Amino acid sequence: MPADAKQTAASTDAARPGGEPQAAVEDQSALALIDDAELKGALEAILLVVDEPVTEIVLAQILEQPTERIGAALITVSEGYTAAGHGFDLRKVAGGWRLYTRPEYAPYVERFVLDGQSVRLTQAALETLAVVAYKQPVTRSRISAIRGSTAMASSVPWCPGVWWRNVARSRSRARSCTGRPPCSSKSSA
Secondary structure, three states: OOHHHHHHHHHHHEOOOOOOEHHHHHHHHHHHOOOHHHHHHHHHHHHHHOOOOEOHHHHHHHHOOOHHHHHHHHHHHHHHHHHHOOOEEEEEEOOEEEEEEOHHHHHHHHHHHHHOOOOOOOHHHHHHHHHHHHHOOEEHHHHHHHHOOOOOHHHOOOOOHHHHHHHEEEEEEOOOOOOOOEEEEEOOO
């Protein structure tokens, strides 16, 4: 192969003085040269999946864009949502950006969230709660004796801890029993 052909092949393999392959440079430049519409779409997609506000710096690093461009795009997107009257809003909170529902639509969101939260109590759970309500403070063994069963824990197996703590709490220790077991009583919450 002539020397000129070797030089031409070498120049097509290397794009920059660092000797990076052409494909790697094209991938990097593809991320760096996105237009405003694509930037807006990428920002919206990221903001839909975040659990907490995300800073402009983090977004700039992910999208490989200048922080100033990200900040300006976020303001434009936020103003666009407000002007169009969407049911959600893009707000800067706690140093970062996040999507929130608009306050005027709160009753609809509450109805949607709360309608799916109706809980049906089993017979055993109702009996346990009735004993706690009428005999508080009461120990677990006393509840089992009143109900005529020995498996109080299984009477409310589906109750997540937070819900159960809001209904019946271990308020004190029984003074008359050996070992001072916890007593259940109705919470004030």
